[in-house]
Structures are given as C-alpha cells and as structure tokens.
C-alpha cells in the first residue's frame with residue numbers, strides 16, 4: 335500500500351506543477367484589444383475547467399492518501415465493505431463500492 339501512497343503523492347506533484355503552469359499561462363495572457371479580449375474569455379473558460387478538474391483530482395488524491403494513513407483505503411465509505419480489487423485497479427480513487435457508487 336505504501337507504493338500506492340507514493341504513486342498518489344507523485345501524481346499530486348505532477349498536478350500541482352500543472353496547476354502552476356496553467357496559472358502562469360493565464361497571467362501571461364493579457365488581451366491588447368476587444369477582439370483578443372473575446373478570445374481570451376473563451377480561453378479562460380477552458381483554463382478554468384482545466385483548473386477545476388486539476389483541483390478536484392488533487393483533492394481526491396489527498397483523500398485517498400488520508401484513507402491509506404487511516405487504514406480505511408479500499409473500504410466503502412457508506413457500508414464499510416471492501417471495495418473489490420478489480421474496481422480499485424480501475425478506479426484507484428474510488429471511495430465507495432459499486433452498490434453505493436452513485437449515491
């Protein structure tokens with residue numbers, strides 16, 4: 335399980351680096367005229383969506399690491415049953431079994 339933990343931590347490092355690049359990119363984009371400003375606005379939506387996804391994944395990874403540390407990783411947070419290995423292999427950040435996945 336410690337390998338999984340370090341994989342999650344490495345992934346967080348990657349995502350944080352990506353978030354910083356996104357932020358730097360946004361700061362570098364300063365529109366010169368209104369036409370560019372309109373394009374900028376569209377670009378911002380894409381960047382914001384990317385930032386949201388990145389932040390959400392970092393948060394999910396932190397939860398997974400906390401669950402590893404607490405010894406509850408791989409257990410459904412609703413019913414407490416073990417999440418099947420095949421499901422965890424496909425979705426390492428899953429916190430619920432198949433029965434409770436959509437609740």
Ligand SMILES: [Zn+2]
Pocket residue numbers: 410411412413414415430431432433434
């Ligand atoms: Zn469950």
